Amino acid sequence: xxxxxxxxxxxxxxxxxxxxxxxxxxxxxxxxxxxxxxxxxxxxxxxxxxxxxxxxxxxxxxxxxxxxxxxxxxxxxxxxxxxxxxxxxxxxxxxxxxxxxxxxxxxxxxxxxxxxxxxxxxxxxxxxxxxxxxxxxxxxxxxxxxxxxxxxxxxxxxxxxxxxxxxxxxxxxxxxxxxxxxxxxxxxxxxxxxxxxxxxxxxxxxxxxxxxxxxxxxxxxxxxx
Numbered sequence: 001x002x003x004x005x006x007x008x009x010x011x012x013x014x015x016x017x018x019x020x021x022x023x024x025x026x027x028x029x030x031x032x033x034x035x036x037x038x039x040x041x042x043x044x045x046x047x048x049x050x051x052x053x054x055x056x057x058x059x060x061x062x063x064x065x066x067x068x069x070x071x072x073x074x075x076x077x078x079x080x081x082x083x084x085x086x087x088x089x090x091x092x093x094x095x096x097x098x099x100x101x102x103x104x105x106x107x108x109x110x111x112x113x114x115x116x117x118x119x120x121x122x123x124x125x126x127x128x129x130x131x132x133x134x135x136x137x138x139x140x141x142x143x144x145x146x147x148x149x150x151x152x153x154x155x156x157x158x159x160x161x162x163x164x165x166x167x168x169x170x171x172x173x174x175x176x177x178x179x180x181x182x183x184x185x186x187x188x189x190x191x192x193x194x195x196x197x198x199x200x201x202x203x204x205x206x207x208x209x210x211x212x213x214x215x216x217x218x219x220x221x222x223x224x225x
Contacts, residue, residue, distance in 0.1 A: 010132055016099050017092030019131045020113045020121030023048050026059060028080040035079050036064055043126075046110040048119050049083045056112040056119050058087035089114040092121065096128055129172040158201040159193055166208055179216035 026035055026047040038047060039061050049057035063082045067074065090099050090111040099111055103125060113121035166189065170182035189208050193199060199207075 011097040011100060011128070012095055014096045014131055015092060016090050016094045016096060016111070016113055016123050017121070019096060019127040020092065020123045021045060021127055023119055023122050025050055026079055028052075028057075028078065028083070030079045032064065032067070032074040032077045032079065032082070035059060036074070039064075045124055046122060047079070048087075048112060048122065049079055051080070051085070053085075055085075056087045056089055056114060057083050057085050058110065058112055059083040060108075060110060062108075087112045090123060091115060096131065099123055100128055125176070126172060129175055130168070132175065133168050133171050159199070159204055162201045162204055163190060163193060173214070177214075177216050179214055181214050181216070182211065185211040 024038060024042050024045055024047050026038060026049055028049050028051045035047060039045075044061050046058050046060040049059050051057050059079045059082070063084070064074075067077070067082050088102065088106055088108070088111060090102065090113050092113055092115055103109065103111065109125040111123040112119055113123055163186075167186055170186045173182040174180055185208070189204055192207055193204055
């Protein structure tokens, strides 16, 4: 599969239930500062808001961005002040193709997943990319990022697992915006792992987090996902 292309056969054959992640629940009266910390702990995954209503509500990082962009201080503000009261929802039986189309049309990155009136999952854009990447792992790589697998006999198992996950993250970034900056940086991290056998997985993670800002996102006026 070419860089930036979408494996449509996987999207058609897989369902929302195959890819959805767990639900992270937040109460409507939760302070914005606390909810923001939850984003950090859950890698930006959107939060389902417990409002007591039947229709699912959602609170996302973009809600925080809009608040800050409008010059509103989070002091004294709660999730109830800024959440999306009626979220767009998908069913577990939807094809991923339908879910992706819904996300693209609505220009959002999350869908609440509902079955029989109950919230059963959260589908993020990264979940779809995860599934595409998993089904594309056997394909030849056009970049040195594929070397992650080759160093399994050189670095400890924990570091090998980390590098595999970072490689997947870099491929997601590549597929999402057609920018290979993270693939370039994973080469740097792999090189460090090969040449510095004393580095722990935590230290390799610290090196990964030193990667430069994405030039493509910067040119678009955005930040990391």
